[in-house]
Amino acid sequence: MSEIILIGASHKTAPVELREKLSFSQEETMAALEFMKAQPGIREGLVFSTCNRTELLYIPEQGDQVEEMIQFVSAHKELPAEQFRSALYIFQGDEAIRHIFTVAASLDSMMVGEPQILGQVKKAYKSAVTAGASGVLINRLMHKSFSVAKRVRKETGIGDNAVSISYAATELACKIFSDLSAKSVMLLGAGEMAELAVEHLLSHNVKEILVANRTFKHAVTLAEKFNGTAVHFEEREAALERVDIIISSTGATAYVMTRDQVKRAMKRRQHNTLFFIDIAVPRDIDPKINKISNAYVYDIDDLKNIVETNIQQREQETIKARRFVEEALVAFRRWLDSLAVVPTIKAINDKMTAIVDMELDKTLPGLSHLTEQDVEAIRRMTRAIASRAIHDPILFLRNTGDHRDDSLYVNVARQLFNLDLPEQYKNSRTDSI
């Protein structure tokens, strides 16, 4: 039985520049699938490419075909093999199965637990089916990977938790405000993390973005970037009337937003909720503001605490998820092994049938007094005896139990029955099971 082989490069092994070069578009995927189909040494294949990984999964007929695949990618992508060979990982057999399960379950993603990956895997599988490149093994493998992914999603909390500061801030905003698209954001100061938080919020289509900066010119530049409005830093208290979420990240040494300012603003805005996200160190927003009714202040430490709790929880969940992957791997391996047993069982059956037929052909011509029905009855009886005789050994081969080495028993059986397996069984597709 040929093993499954997986060649790939992902965010763990290749920098983004290389991943970009190796990435397959939909047309390129189809072309690669056609190549796999045409390649005589490959029985089944699948191509999986996202912005974070490109993976080729296939089942070779003979040899491992790794070099052929690398050459194909090199030729197709017009990229010398030396440039990407070191970034490749090559998995075989169980390793490859485990890897594809892990990927589908989003355990190997850049953002572990992100939900898009399963859809991408499904799309890759669909392409392989459309191209006619997938067969029994890949079909079963992929379906199994979908069910593992679903189980992980359903039974672990792996996709539940915010594990970046800006994501945690957005999640909090979602639990404070019901509809972010009706809310406005004000960015005080500038900074990478603050901008990231704004971008996260922007993905929820907030209504308006105000940018205030001590240097008005900077405010204008940033406002242009976010398609927002620049306001003067001194206008920030007045602006509290218009905005609902304030992200602050200035280099100021004193609070840029005091309790009194917010109390005054609260009255003007009819006590509509205000959410302050303070990313600055030292802090920009007076923590006492959190005591004001309908005002919430989260500073960088609060957000970090949430993220850390979430990461810890997620690690626990990852252990559980990996167990699901291992369970699925064992089940799939057992299925694969049962495939290896089938040709042997078929050979034993065929051999017994041949013996029965041979003996009947020798004996029956000497018994001319028998009616047609008698002949038929004898044929049936002898066949039944033969199949009864091999019934238990076959049952044993089919289900040798978990702790035994299946291949050992298959070998013993072959020797016992002196099966010289004809060529045709070795490559027989096992569609019958």
Add this chain to the structure above:
Amino acid sequence: METANITLQLSALLYFISMAGYLCYLFHQKDRIQQISLMLVGAAVASHLVAVVITGTQAGGLPINNLVQSLSMAGLAFGITFLYVQYRFNLKILGLFAATILSAIMLAVVVLPDTPVPPDKLLKGFWFVSHIVFIFTGEAALGLAAGAGILYLIQEQGIKGKRPGFFFKRLPSLDFLDQVSYACITTGFALLTFGLVTGFIYAQSVWGRFWNWDFKEIFSVGTWTVYAALLHLRLYSGWRGHRSAVMAIVGFAIIIFTFLGVNLILGGHHQPFTQ
């Protein structure tokens, strides 16, 4: 009487199961469990309605002649109002609050002795029925407002305290809880107002006076004032969120006291309904 009893007990049982279902939903967060629990509440309300209609037909009037019947009527009003609010806002976890309240009411209904009372000839007519319907549905809506208020306070506690824990994922946003609570308060307040007005008209038609200085009258007007103040403060001084939630809970506590406490402790002409 037999059919009425069986349907009533069946509805009580269904309320209990739905409460257990909502508890499961709280922990497991499976939409399917919530849907089944909601359907159970629906079935319970239907069965409850049948029971009340049968009792009413037999008594020849609204069945609110003693404590058990009044409680049962309050439960029915609460159940129907909850189904409407659930349909309108789809605040799934509110079902836990509603099913708990309903189970508590129905437990009392099933356990307390239902001493038969001869129907009062006075307790009839359009104004009387409107008074009952408005008051009961209005108070049910205010009860749900208190439920949303409790959920608000739980969620707020987690966010303000910077420890988003068990409830953080399980409860919706503060804004939404406040919206639901506010909508329930405005609706409940309007119904309560109608209920009081029809009650006055009924009093005029029966006793010849609008106002009898009955304890329940005083407390009802007191409750009405509390909610009027809440709405006023919300509209003019921005009492939303935390304060509104607290007020909704306090208001509902006063309602419960008005419904039960006044009759049991203070007496008055509403007393027979809760004996």
